[in-house]
Each structure stands twice: as C-alpha cells, then as structure tokens.
Amino acid sequence: MMICMYKEPILFLPGPVNPPYNVNKMLSLPMIGHRTEEFHEIFADIINMLRKIFMTSKSEIFLLTSSGTGAVESAIINCFSSREKVLIPIYGEFSRRASSIMKKHGIKAIELNIPIGRGPETELIKREIRKKRDIKGIFIVYNDTSPGVFVRNLPEIADVARNENILIVIDAVSILGGSKLFMDKWGIDVVVAATQKCLATPPGISMIAVSKDAWDIMEKKNVKSLYFDLKEYKKFLLKNETPFTPAINILFSLRESLRNILDIGLNNWIRMHKLRARILYTFFEMASFKPFVKKKFRSDTVLSFSTPKELSPIKFKEELRNRFSIYIALGMGELKSKIIRIGNMGYIPFNNLASLILASSIIFKRYGIKIDIDEILDKDMVLK
C-alpha cells in the first residue's frame, strides 16, 4: 500500500527557517488595506517591539518589502555617496556582495581580504582606518553565513569606528535575535536585518535601524533610488505606514513572532540559539566533522563543517533530504563541495533537533562513521 503524503520539510538552512505554528497561521489573516487604522496599529506594534530587539531607544526603524540584500543596498546608498570611501573587510559571500553593491553605486569600497575561515581582527581594522585618509564608514557583516563567520569582536570594532568618528553599518540579517546586538550601547549607526532568520518569520520584509547621528547624515543625501530612499519611508513613519504597499501578510506574522520572542524574553531566545549550537557542535565533532571556522569567529547561527572522508558534503546533504526531508546547505561558491552549513536560527523545536541528530546518526552508521549514541543521550537537549 502506498501512503501518499506531503512531507513537511525540516529546515536547517541558513534561512529561511520553519516559522512556529502560531506565526505561520497569522499569514492567512484576512487582508487589510495598508492605509487603514488596523494597519497603523500593527505597524506601530512591530516598530515598538523591534526597538527592543535592536536594543535601541533612539533609532528610527524602517520596514522594507525586500530581501535582506535589498535593505543592505538601501542602507549603503543612504549612508554613502558615490566616490566616498568605505572600508569593507571581506570574509564571505555576503561581505563580498556588500562590496559589489558599493561598486555599483560608485562608492569606493576599500576591500580588506581576510583569510578564509577567519573574521576581521580589531587591530587590523584600526590600522586600515588610520592608514587611509577620508574613510567615511566601515561596513561589517556581523555574521557572514557563507563560511559561518561571526564577528564576535563587533563591540571593539564599533569602538574604533566611534573613536575615528566614522559611520559603522552592520548587516545583521542572519543574526539579529540570535546573538546580542546592543545598538545604542555599542554605538552602532545602522543595522540591517530581515524576517526569515533568527526572527522566525517567513521572508519578505527587511528592516533598517538608523541612529540619530546616521540619520543626520542621511537626511542630506541625494539618494539615487525612490524605492530605497529612506527619506520616503521617514515621511510615512509618522503615520505608521510604509510609502509603498508592503508584504502585509508577512507583517501579520512578524508581529506574532516578535510577541513570541518578547514573551520568552530576548535573552532566553538568544540563549536557545547558543544551547542548540553547543549541542550541534558537540554532536558533529563527535562524528569527526571539523568546524570550518576558527573558534574565535565561529558562528552559533550558521555552523559550517568539513565532513569525514567517508561521507562527502553533497552525499550527506542528499541523504538527509531524500530520506528524512531534512534540509541543510552546502558551502557557497568555491566552498560548495567542501563544507556543509547547518542553519540554527529562529525557533527550532525539540522534534526537529532530535530528527537531525537521529537521522544523521543513522546515516553515519551506514557510512561507517563511528559515533557513540549512548554519549549523545547524556547531552541535555531540553532547550527551554
């Protein structure tokens, strides 16, 4: 007998993530107009909650209907004009992408190539800024998912930027909500994020938080885009609206998800990411998987590993997908066949984590990779 059923995908991707049931359900609320009081209320709610997530009381928060890359482009062109110099350390696809956005707009991207699997050391940043004159800002991808590099020393880099009196713009797309980011306390000028990562919401909406200092600069810029000109968004912010029709359903969901996170508590939500990361690192290292990134810069939200020789990255990925409907990612670009990447973002319930661990163990056994399942049972996998 053939049982034909829809297999629900279990996502351990570097985004998108499986949204929790209550978040997903909100998507299909009845449609409302985006110039109505009902919308204003939802919008205001979201902005107020996001302030708590970005840890800022003074910044403006803008909601865009775009992927994270759209918001990164918007942040860049609102902060910097063509021919201005911006320091951009490169340690993965997303820092490379930010640099190519700058070049598209004639901004002088001063690239600082970091050896693969490492992040930007604070001292290096400091030296570079002092070396070149007239640097207007520095762009940091807080967590570059392509190798899985987490810039743990961001507060130090922010200090450098503040001392040198230059703007610091952060791509926090794959990490906001998954690790600490004290925007006000650390003195970050601009932070970009998106719904579909640690905020456990479907994709479609991105956000840009802008400090007062950064806004003073932006206000005077002549931005060569209408859709990405934050001054347009600012005009409508006072009315709790967006200038253009937003992805309304994603906002329904985002509100619910932010409520979840604040109910649990932002610190607890972040702690859940850390705990799961620890469990996953331990588990895969037991199976002779090697973390690809140096410990100092290792990400908790995207874990990258090279695999034991018995099991190639692509084989492991395919076995998980074909047999268990579990989705992980390979490396990007030249790293494609060299590493696996496991997303650990948003709300991952015990059953999903258990499935990944048990399914992996089954595959390991078939490929002759030794793993002590008894030892795993000693790990505490209660995540809350």
Added chain:
Amino acid sequence: MMICMYKEPILFLPGPVNPPYNVNKMLSLPMIGHRTEEFHEIFADIINMLRKIFMTSKSEIFLLTSSGTGAVESAIINCFSSREKVLIPIYGEFSRRASSIMKKHGIKAIELNIPIGRGPETELIKREIRKKRDIKGIFIVYNDTSPGVFVRNLPEIADVARNENILIVIDAVSILGGSKLFMDKWGIDVVVAATQKCLATPPGISMIAVSKDAWDIMEKKNVKSLYFDLKEYKKFLLKNETPFTPAINILFSLRESLRNILDIGLNNWIRMHKLRARILYTFFEMASFKPFVKKKFRSDTVLSFSTPKELSPIKFKEELRNRFSIYIALGMGELKSKIIRIGNMGYIPFNNLASLILASSIIFKRYGIKIDIDEILDKDMVLK
C-alpha cells in the same frame, strides 16, 4: 449581550484585494528553502502561467520581492541610462511617481501633462515623439489608479512607439489580469505588474516581463543597483530561482491564484472585471454619483466618482467602514476630499458586491439620496 468578533474587512480598495480562500490558505504551507527542487517546481509553474497572463511566448519574466513601485524602478533603470530622454505623459500619481524615479536616476523625463480626468491621446504622443529628437522610450501607466484613468488606446500608442523604433515600457500593476494586455501582439517591450491587484494575491511579489528586443538593450546596461539589476535575476532564471531570498509564501499563493485564473479562463476572468464595473457604474450613477474620468479613459478596475452634495466622499467612506467594515478609498493628493475610488480587482464574490450595494443603499437612504432599489434588483448580478 455583547458579541465580540473579528470583523472581516471587505476590500474595495485600489489594492490590496481580498484573496480567495484557497489562495489565502496557501500562504501558510510549510516553509521550503529557495534553493530546493520543491521551489524550482513552484517557480517554473508560476513563470509558465504568467506567460499566459502577460500573453507572451517570447519574453522573459522576472519575479522581484518588492511592491509594484520597486519593479517600476527596476524596469526604468534597466531600460534607460542617465541623461537618456524618456517621454512620460502624466495623468495621475503613478505616472508622476514614474517620472520622479527617472529624475532620481538622472534620466531626462520629458513630462507631458494631461488635463485631470483624461488620458494621453495617441496623436499627442505621436507629435511629442516627433518633436523631440533622441527619445529612447515612452513610459505608460496603463491604468493610473489615482484618478482612475485607463489608457484604452495603449495598442495605438504601442504602434507609434514601434514605428518610431523606441522602447515602450508599461506599468500594468493595477490592471494585469483585469483587462486585455497582449504583450507580444501589441509589441510592448516591458510590462510591470504585481500580485495584490487583479491577480487576487497578497502583496509582496512584483513581476517584470521583458521582450527580446528590450533584453538586448538591457543586457548592455550598467545598472546602478544590485537588487534591481535584472541581469542578476537572469542568471538565476535558468535554475528557476531568484538571486535573493524571495517572499516564498506569497509565491505559494500566487501559484494557486494563477491556477484559479487559468481554470476560469483569462478571458472570463477579465469579463468578470468588466461586468462588475458595469454594475457598479450603473448603480452609483443611479445614486447621482458622477464618474470623475471622461468615458474614453474610464477604468474598469478603479472607479472614481464625485459624490452628491448630501454625502461627502469622506463621510461615505467612513460610513461604509465604521458600520459595514467595507473599505473604499478617497482620491490621492489634491483629489483627496473631492472623489471616492472603488477598487474592482481580482476575485470579488457575489456576497462582497451585494454588501457594497446594499450598504451603500442604506447610507443613501439616510442621507436622502434617492435610489430605486427595485430597479437594482432587475440588474443581473450573476458574475459567472
């Protein structure tokens, strides 16, 4: 006794619209990755169906995560470079917006101001193109929702453009699926549309269809944006993917909605718009509402009226909203207090149409506006 219930909004807005039940339900399908085979299948399905809606066999269709304005900006900057001249007849907020996008990018927008409540006459366009030398293209908002102007003579204007060998770029955001648009047959180069209007889907995804001729031009352009550079989208099109994370849930819905439309038949779907428009024009004219737009340019998807003196536009809008949870719009900008606008887009079931008619009749009676309800009952309101 107080019954507290969520009042489901009935939308007669110029977008967004109420998506049909089966379309709305699809929003909360389990999340999938956008680099997976499951996604490729959905993406390919959508593109194939959209070809039938755009009436084109030869064009490429790009899906963007943005509002319609985002896609309009993308179309403009992929077609035209700074300092190039583009003719843009202005007859409402959306043609004005396209012009301001051009100016932002240094494109020379040659504005052609049309008297309010009218559209661009073909002869005028022809004269203007011949007068100015070196015009690279013409931008037409096929249906400008702000006054409710429908450019019924688009095929003639397209003929002019073809004869003069210049690009013709169409904003069809508020009309694709609601009226005929034979992209290939009429020789239209670029058509922009969005999900949340006549395609009866929630907002979040916009589309750009590009003819082969237009692509030959685009391919050589140096576009000053990454997010809106269609060459990036083209690279991923072959894999049935988008370059950046799309609003995946909206795509789930869009597929379902396009299936609905093609099941019903595109011609029938368009005919439903026309029939409803005829019923609504007749009904409101019976109540002494005056269509704001000259008959020749009157839209079937956004109907605009000035109201009888007993009942101001804002009063009528508020009564419908507060008492019946029915949403219509006022005019935009200077027309705000002067007209009402009634959206007639997508799937509007009999119960919604009946509610608008009966609720309006009740309001008319209270304000002393004469209407013969018996006569209305003679109208055939079976829409399929």
